[in-house]
Amino acid sequence: MKAPLDVKAIKAEFPILGQEVHGHPLVYLDNAASSQKPRIVLEALVRYYERDHANVHRGIHELSTRATQAYEGARARVARFIGAGAVEEVVFVRGTTEGINLVASAWGPSNLGEGDEILLTVLEHHSNIVPWQLLAQRTGARLKSLDIDDHGRLRLEQLGDLLSERTRLVGVTHVSNALGTVNPVAEIVAAAKRVGATVVVDGAQAAPHLPIDVQALGCDFYAFSGHKMCGPTGIGVLWGRSELLEEMAPYQGGGEMIEIVELERSTYKRAPQKFEAGTPNVADAVGLAVAIDFLEGLGLERIQAHEHDLVSYALERGAQIPGFRDLGPVGDDRAGVLSFELGDIHPHDVAQILDSRGIAVRAGHHCNQPLMQRLGLGATTRASFYLYNDRDDVDALCEGLRAALDFLSGG
Numbered sequence: 001m002k003a004p005l006d007v008k009a010i011k012a013e014f015p016i017l018g019q020e021v022h023g024h025p026l027v028y029l030d031n032a033a034s035s036q037k038p039r040i041v042l043e044a045l046v047r048y049y050e051r052d053h054a055n056v057h058r059g060i061h062e063l064s065t066r067a068t069q070a071y072e073g074a075r076a077r078v079a080r081f082i083g084a085g086a087v088e089e090v091v092f093v094r095g096t097t098e099g100i101n102l103v104a105s106a107w108g109p110s111n112l113g114e115g116d117e118i119l120l121t122v123l124e125h126h127s128n129i130v131p132w133q134l135l136a137q138r139t140g141a142r143l144k145s146l147d148i149d150d151h152g153r154l155r156l157e158q159l160g161d162l163l164s165e166r167t168r169l170v171g172v173t174h175v176s177n178a179l180g181t182v183n184p185v186a187e188i189v190a191a192a193k194r195v196g197a198t199v200v201v202d203g204a205q206a207a208p209h210l211p212i213d214v215q216a217l218g219c220d221f222y223a224f225s226g227h228k229m230c231g232p233t234g235i236g237v238l239w240g241r242s243e244l245l246e247e248m249a250p251y252q253g254g255g256e257m258i259e260i261v262e263l264e265r266s267t268y269k270r271a272p273q274k275f276e277a278g279t280p281n282v283a284d285a286v287g288l289a290v291a292i293d294f295l296e297g298l299g300l301e302r303i304q305a306h307e308h309d310l311v312s313y314a315l316e317r318g319a320q321i322p323g324f325r326d327l328g329p330v331g332d333d334r335a336g337v338l339s340f341e342l343g344d345i346h347p348h349d350v351a352q353i354l355d356s357r358g359i360a361v362r363a364g365h366h367c368n369q370p371l372m373q374r375l376g377l378g379a380t381t382r383a384s385f386y387l388y389n390d391r392d393d394v395d396a397l398c399e400g401l402r403a404a405l406d407f408l409s410g411g
């Protein structure tokens, strides 16, 4: 067994976590929405701007060469992180949302037509639903959805009925941001491949928390966001198989993505440049590469084990709180997300009381309205853990929940 994380030392690397909020030490449990940044990432951003910044790929001068090397070096770092077959399979985008929209816009129209089907799951975030709805409206394709069982696990036995030769695309989240379910993506991909469907995986809640190997998963596209994995906002990744990226039309037009431009027509560079029109987000790509170094330095398996321990501890403690009802699965297929109800107290009230004690959680539908409808709920309270959280944070959360109960139910 690998040594557990030294959470105190890790926490000390995150300047923002050292502060007090409303007179209490900050307990940050909103990591599924966005993670905090270690000093090493903040310093890399400053260093890049202080020493190396210029536009990339164009200038024949020292700073442009350095910026280009830093940017392309970041791409190579990402490729290693996810086990990409080639560096060219890594497209920098703003985040998961843009990555999925890129596939829907650039792959969709030439691969889907009237009566074709897109299979999603009821666990999807809006960013893996709405782009497909837009595509379905443009092409006449139909949307279908895989359901969950009472424990928040996908009902894989439905796949046989839902998948057919009409299914052109399957979109699935690797880890549910609302329930913490870790989905059996490789199994879903294998079923999708039997009917010849292309598979897009939303990795927003997986890449920060567990080892990713896109080739082992067998999928065709994989998208994730830098800001949820200790990196900067405004940078993310779309990984796609080379042969698919090469067949796809450009997503946006402009500088950087062209070979030759005439007034009436243009020719385009190959992927990934074909999909990166305009000046790219160089600094944040550099920051993301440093965040990846940081995470891999600690070990994604250790991070995953740590978060699993925290969520198991939280479930144990939560079970002792009257009215606490967890909504996710209990088992190894559970990431560090705790979505729950607390009696009939509204999640916004719970979150507000927690905030008054310096504890940051999320309350609402978590951009999962179809899932909330499926669960018959308007909202949940969600605490989501990361590598800098510890059992003291769970204890603070549980004390806060007891205080909310005392205050709001007059008990």
Ligand code: PLP
Pocket: 032, 033, 094, 095, 096, 097, 098, 125, 127, 128, 173, 175, 176, 177, 202, 204, 205, 225, 367
């Ligand atoms: N998919 C999932 C599962 C998410 O949790 C999120 C963010 O909360 C997204 C997609 C969208 O990510 P972004 O807003 O960084 O594009």
